[in-house]
Amino acid sequence: MKLTPEEQDMLNGKYGRAVQKSMEILSTLGDIYKAERMIDVYSVQIAGVSYSNLGEAGLDFLSEMADGGTVRVLTTLNPAGMDRDNWQALGIDEEFAKNQNRVLDAFAKMGVIATASCTPYLIGNVPHFGQHISWAESSAVCYSNSVIGARTNREGGPSAIAAALTGKTPEYGYHIDKNRHGQVLFEVEVPVTGTAQYGVLGKAIGDQLDQLGKKIPYITGISSATVEELKSFCASIATYGGTALFHMEDITPEARLYPKPEDKVVINKDIMDKAKAELTDPDIEIDFVSIGCPHASIHEISNLAKLLKGKNVTKEFWVTTGRPTKRLADEAGYTQIIEKAGAKFAADTCCVVAPITGRFKGMMIDSAKACYYVRARHKYKIKIGSIEECVVEATK
Numbered sequence: 498m499k500l501t502p503e504e505q506d507m508l509n510g511k512y513g514r515a516v517q518k519s520m521e522i523l524s525t526l527g528d529i530y531k532a533e534r535m536i537d538v539y540s541v542q543i544a545g546v547s548y549s550n551l552g553e554a555g556l557d558f559l560s561e562m563a564d565g566g567t568v569r570v571l572t573t574l575n576p577a578g579m580d581r582d583n584w585q586a587l588g589i590d591e592e593f594a595k596n597q598n599r600v601l602d603a604f605a606k607m608g609v610i611a612t613a614s615c616t617p618y619l620i621g622n623v624p625h626f627g628q629h630i631s632w633a634e635s636s637a638v639c640y641s642n643s644v645i646g647a648r649t650n651r652e653g654g655p656s657a658i659a660a661a662l663t664g665k666t667p668e669y670g671y672h673i674d675k676n677r678h679g680q681v682l683f684e685v686e687v688p689v690t691g692t693a694q695y696g697v698l699g700k701a702i703g704d705q706l707d708q709l710g711k712k713i714p715y716i717t718g719i720s721s722a723t724v725e726e727l728k729s730f731c732a733s734i735a736t737y738g739g740t741a742l743f744h745m746e747d748i749t750p751e752a753r754l755y756p757k758p759e760d761k762v763v764i765n766k767d768i769m770d771k772a773k774a775e776l777t778d779p780d781i782e783i784d785f786v787s788i789g790c791p792h793a794s795i796h797e798i799s800n801l802a803k804l805l806k807g808k809n810v811t812k813e814f815w816v817t818t819g820r821p822t823k824r825l826a827d828e829a830g831y832t833q834i835i836e837k838a839g840a841k842f843a844a845d846t847c848c849v850v851a852p853i854t855g856r857f858k859g860m861m862i863d864s865a866k867a868c869y870y871v872r873a874r875h876k877y878k879i880k881i882g883s884i885e886e887c888v889v890e891a892t893k
């Protein structure tokens with residue numbers, strides 16, 4: 498691929514080993530995907546932050562990149578394995594906390610803002626329509642491409658770090674117009690409301706895409722959707738269909754730019770019921786309830802505070818969110834109400850990336866994405882339900 502003189506200098510080591518290694522990663526990717534050039538990115542979101550995912554090998558890579566490497570663009574972080582302030586109350590052991598802090602220190606050394614949230618678009622890392630970015634975290638990639646109309650491929654941990662240290666990414670995939678049109682039409686024939694149902698819809702469409710081997714759905718039949726519903730949908734369709742971009746008629750900004758595909762799949766009540774049934778295990782004994790996958794918005798927290806006001810939870814209950822959102826909740830008085838009910842805030846982390854395997858038997862949550870990963874990673878039984886149903890279960 499063709500590099501500018503500055504990019505060539507990066508590759509030749511003029512800016513140090515970390516930048517050189519970053520440009521090696523990016524130019525190799527560019528060659529593999531036949532990119533013609535590098536483009537500038539507005540921001541980066543890095544995933545792979547929990548020490549339980551990284552281990553010592555990941556930490557070695559980070560330390561190498563942090564040795565002289567400094568971010569050139571706005572760069573934020575995915576959730577870590579623990580709440581930085583409240584880890585003891587969440588049952589995280591000291592050894593893990595020490596190692597997690599080593600990871601966060603390495604990112605801080607590079608100048609990364611330790612937002613530790615999978616919803617960067619809710620807390621200040623907000624690209625505009627058409628802007629090129631380099632994000633990891635499948636749910637945020639899907640949201641930024643589809644709902645905002647920004648442009649990113651689904652980056653891995655190393656390629657996102659490389660983009661942060663150079664401000665560049667190779668121009669291929671979703672950065673290019675011709676790769677962004679819808680490939681299969683999904684007509685949704687049933688009304689869909691609430692984060693849990695949008696998660697079910699994401700699984701229903703994602704499962705079909707998986708079978709069709711196509712990745713960009715064009716969805717019709719949805720008359721309105723909130724930010725929270727779309728964030729749940731994005732997380733789910735990215736999990737079950739590997740989707741990084743969708744178009745939703747009258748909802749997402751690029752839907753009107755592309756023709757509706759001819760291949761059509763109808764999503765009816767039977768398909769939705771089947772998808773929902775697959776998100777609940779039989780004979781489940783629920784001892785853990787969590788809200789906030791992807792990380793809860795201030796609107797969801799305000800709703801939860803109303804639902805929990807004057808009640809007491811009888812099971813472990815986590816509210817997972819980004820720390821800036823938690824600060825808003827503190828100021829608005831929501832934190833006090835929620836904690837008085839016995840629920841716990843787990844800022845900076847979530848029920849999937851926290852090291853909690855073996856602690857619980859069955860979990861209820863409003864997120865189809867969490868259902869998949871909690872089952873796979875912690876081997877808990879799971880049940881999906883709306884936030885209202887989660888509160889009923891938690892306060893039984």
Ligand code: F3S
Nearest residue numbers: 615790791792847849
């Ligand atoms: Fe975020 Fe964890 Fe869900 S990273 S999308 S809350 S699995």
